[in-house]
Structure formats: C-alpha cells, structure tokens
Amino acid sequence: MKNSGICPKCGSNNVVRVPDNGRYASSNSIYTTRATLFGKIPVIRYVCCSCGYVENWVERPDELERISQQFG
C-alpha cells in the first residue's frame, strides 16, 4: 500500500498518506525514550478511503535503527 498506492484489502487506489503531526495521531507513535520529543518516532499511516484499512509505517532508516537498538 505504501509503495503501490493500492489497498491490499479492496484493491482501491483511493489511498492517502497521513503523517504523524504529533497532535492528532500521536497515540500510535513509538517511544524509544520516555516522554521526550527526541525519543518519539513518527508513524506514518496509509489509509484506504474506500474500505478504511490502515497501514502504519516508520519511514526513516535512522528511526528504524533506533527502534532496532531499543527493542531488538
């Protein structure tokens, strides 16, 4: 869905990217350190506007590395 722009559930191409702006979508973010903005990893969401399916993605390689070090 992130790369194809096609919903894997219903096949629609009505897929939108919803960035984590820290205000409306912060509940799903991953925190590598407690209660600091520095430790907050934004999770980008791709939402199918046809069926409502949602995918979550961490987009930046350095952030993936931080998660790997923290939880791996």
Ligand SMILES: [Zn+2]
């Ligand atoms: Zn869909």
